[in-house]
Amino acid sequence: SQELEQSPQSLIVQEGKNLTINCTSSKTLYGLYWYKQKYGEGLIFLMMLQKGGEEKSHEKITAKLDEKKQQSSLHITASQPSHAGIYLCGAVIPSSGNTPLVFGKGTRLSVIA
Amino acid sequence: DAGITQSPRHKVTETGTPVTLRCHQTENHRYMYWYRQDPGHGLRLIHYSYGVKDTDKGEVSDGYSVSRSKTEDFLLTLESATSSQTSVYFCAIRAPPGGTGELFFGEGSRLTVL
Numbered sequence: 001s002q003e004l005e006q007s008p009q010s011l012i013v014q015e016g017k018n019l020t021i022n023c024t025s026s027k028t029l030y031g032l033y034w035y036k037q038k039y040g041e042g043l044i045f046l047m048m049l050q051k052g053g054e055e056k057s058h059e060k061i062t063a064k065l066d067e068k069k070q071q072s073s074l075h076i077t078a079s080q081p082s083h084a085g086i087y088l089c090g091a092v093i094p095s096s097g098n099t100p101l102v103f104g105k106g107t108r109l110s111v112i113a
Numbered sequence: 114d115a116g117i118t119q120s121p122r123h124k125v126t127e128t129g130t131p132v133t134l135r136c137h138q139t140e141n142h143r144y145m146y147w148y149r150q151d152p153g154h155g156l157r158l159i160h161y162s163y164g165v166k167d168t169d170k171g172e173v174s175d176g177y178s179v180s181r182s183k184t185e186d187f188l189l190t191l192e193s194a195t196s197s198q199t200s201v202y203f204c205a206i207r208a209p210p211g212g213t214g215e216l217f218f219g220e221g222s223r224l225t226v227l
Contacts, residue, residue, distance in 0.1 A: 040221075042221055088155065090156075
């Protein structure tokens with residue numbers, strides 16, 4: 001969906017490096033979801049943010065929702081090959097009509113040794 | 114893991130033939146969704162259901178129909194498949210209200226229309 005822009009589209013990092021993926025909306029977000037997809041598989045839920053300024057962590061992955069609730073970042077510390085995959089953000093944007101959850105186009109992450 | 118199974122997982126068909134993809138859940142969730150995933154477009158919603166016999170269109174519903182006669186099954190039908198419908202199709206169910214409301218996804222059905 002063009003309502004959610006993810007950047008970068010793809011990312012190649014060396015193992016052990018930190019990285020950040022961004023998800024931006026022009027509209028207020030009511031619930032921001034981060035998913036990871038391994039190549040050829042389904043999507044795995046990582047975490048959900050709802051309140052402005054909220055920050056959550058799961059293992060070495062931290063996600064934040066900015067105060068204005070229009071942008072979220074996903075930060076991976078000390079990347080590992082197991083972090084490779086496609087990361088997608090999804091959000092509830094009420095003005096999208098009947099679309100209950102829209103997604104960004106995804107960020108493809110490769111981690112090289 | 115959420116109990117969602119999609120069938121078939123892989124299908125190759127010819128232009129103009131009908132195709133039905135099945136999504137089966139064991140969670141008794143009310144909301145079910147069909148998305149398609151394409152390079153450069155990400156995930157796009159095709160149709161969704163908010164109960165038995167209650168369905169609504171998503172952003173890319175043209176050429177697709179759905180049916181939900183039982184809580185556990187949500188069928189996606191391509192009446193006359195076209196090459197533009199070559200894609201990976203994902204079914205999802207939504208966690209009940211009161212929780213985080215995340216979607217749980219099936220493993221996907223890869224459809225190739227020749």
